[in-house]
């Protein structure tokens with residue numbers, strides 16, 4: 325079979341996850357990014373065809389909210405009475421995933437709500453193309469750390485003391501740093517030596533001024549990986565760590 329382009333692979337993974345896991349009546353967390361959005365669009369398609377009904381959707385970013393508004397998917401928050409703080413399933417993309425289902429997320433800057441939704445979900449699905457599989461998290465793709473703007477320097481020093489190289493994420497069509505959906509800045513960090521992502525997820529969050537970090541290690545996602553031959557691999561993990 326011909327090799328697929330990455331955009332098509334993302335769509336295939338998203339569609340497979342939706343068709344396998346999404347059922348009528350679910351409270352659904354909707355992720356952010358170029359692989360999560362095709363999942364949102366596929367859900368909208370199934371809803372408009374009448375093949376899915378009564379979905380209560382919670383978006384994880386402005387990007388996803390705007391897409392849902394365009395598609396006519398009614399939106400709730402985790403605090404809405406209809407949702408009651410718990411989701412049945414969240415579907416999201418990732419920047420890197422290891423074979424235990426541990427991820428780096430936040431390339432699109434939406435890690436805060438993405439993590440809140442993920443940890444509030446009974447089931448969690450990650451949709452990726454095969455380029456995102458990596459056994460050593462933290463060396464290649466930077467781990468975003470969302471930080472209160474006033475704490476930029478003390479948090480930078482504390483992250484450097486953990487062995488990280490720290491880069492302030494700069495905006496592209498705005499002067500100065502990226503400001504997240506929650507009014508914070510992002511420090512992108514990388515390590516030179518192999519690290520323990522599970523320990524770092526906790527350790528980074530202990531630094532005063534850190535709001536959240538992009539290691540997602542205590543979940544047991546079902547991972548849908550689209551390969552270049554057009555096949556979608558469905559990996560299940562053991563229970564949450």
Ligand code: 5RP
Pocket residue numbers: 355356357358359360416417418419428429430431432433434435438
């Ligand atoms: C946004 C994210 C995205 O899920 C992650 O960056 C992957 O994005 P894409 O599917 O566009 O490659 O964590 O904060």
